[in-house]
Amino acid sequence: MPVAAQSKPSTCVDQKGSGSTKRELTGFLRAFDWVIRPWHYFNTIPRAVAYVIAGSGFYGGALFVIGSFAGCSPAVANSFVGGDGLRSQYDWLVLFIFMLGTYFFTVGCTLLFVDANNANYPAQMAAWNANRRQGKRPRYHIIGFHPKSFAWWGGLSYTIGAVQYNIAATTGLADNFARVHNSWSADTFKWASTVMYTWGGPFFMISGCCYVLLDMGIPGLWLGTILPFRKQDRFRLTWWTNWWNFWGGVLFCVGGVFLNYYPNIIPFHPTYQIENGINYGGGSFCFFMSGLLMYIQMSIRDEDTLPLSLPPQQRDSISRPSIIEDVRPTGTIASQPPTASQPPLASGLHRDDSARATKGATSTQ
Secondary structure, three states: OOOOOEEEEEEEEOOOOOEEEEEEEEHHHHHHHHHHOHHHHOOOHHHHHHHHHHHHHHHHHHHHHHHHHHOOOHHHHOOOOOOEOOOOHHHHHHHHHHHHHHHHHHHHHHHHHHHHOOOOHHHHHHHHHHOOOOOOOOOOOOOOOOOOOHHHHHHHHHHHHHHHHHHHHHHHHHOOEHHHHOOOOHHHHHHHHHHHHHHHHHHHHHHHHHHHHHHHOHHHOHHHOOOOOOHHHHOOHHHHHHHHHHHHHHHHHHHHHHHHHOOOOOOOOHHHHHHHHHHHHHHHHHHHHHHHHHHHHHHHOOOOEOOOOOOHHHHOOEOOOOOEEEEOOOOOEEEEOOOOOOOOOHHHHHOOOHHHHOOOOOOOO
16 A cells, blocks of 8 residues: 555644544655644644654753764864863854753753653543533643653653753853953863752653553563563554663763763864764754654543553553543543643653554453
């Protein structure tokens, strides 16, 4: 069957409960719906948050790749002159680009934490709309405490690591200005730059582990970090998203430790170039791929799927525009009147189940 781009009409229900007819992409182009119709992903809060998270990994990772591999070029590295402001290729292609990438990354990491605080928000909105929007509208929380959630710990750890990278990258660029360089001691610069890189890496690696655990549980931790030994994982986008995330954190962690134990290596030293290319360059590419796969998942998944961070008896229940089903505490499912459907949370892009592969399934008891 040829891979062709087609479109078909479909009815979607927005967060307010109103229905509309849109043209839905099918075929090969459906995987790139995120770049063809970016406005399509801002119809609800969870969907917009997930889109920005994917973008922060994609664009932030791309900036990391440029900054990391540019530093491996002898021509760029040899252009570095300390205290000259932003006058060399190294200043712009390495210091500035990498700092900009950390800012992109911090936005996404912070929103991952916010997203994890709203695991039940789509279901609450669906119930509120089913009740004809009576009572108080469900709130979308910015801060919360959910210590039993792997997604919550993963988002928190990512945020802490990203903030430390912000401090380190900003310090590295600021130190290139003579006035700033002369205002602090060598120890202060080391703590604000090298030590922050060293401490930030382990937090990224811990976060990667948390999202693997979210998807596969504790017994499957090793299955989600090495190779897709199981057939059902080989073509599962969620597995590969978490795999790229995990190894990106591992490489960043190794890179930070290397810089801490070898602080005297200057940018144009061959050892520095190799370390920078393998650890930071490779880790940056991993985060870039993770963001790309999150974008693709958002494009090909049904926008009205309940978040997969819900309890096992609820996470496979799919809310359609034509029918919504209520999962009771006993596990029985009762049909309810048509109501608004809610998109998956960003944490749902890190968790999947084989039952979702069955086409046409509307619920799993």
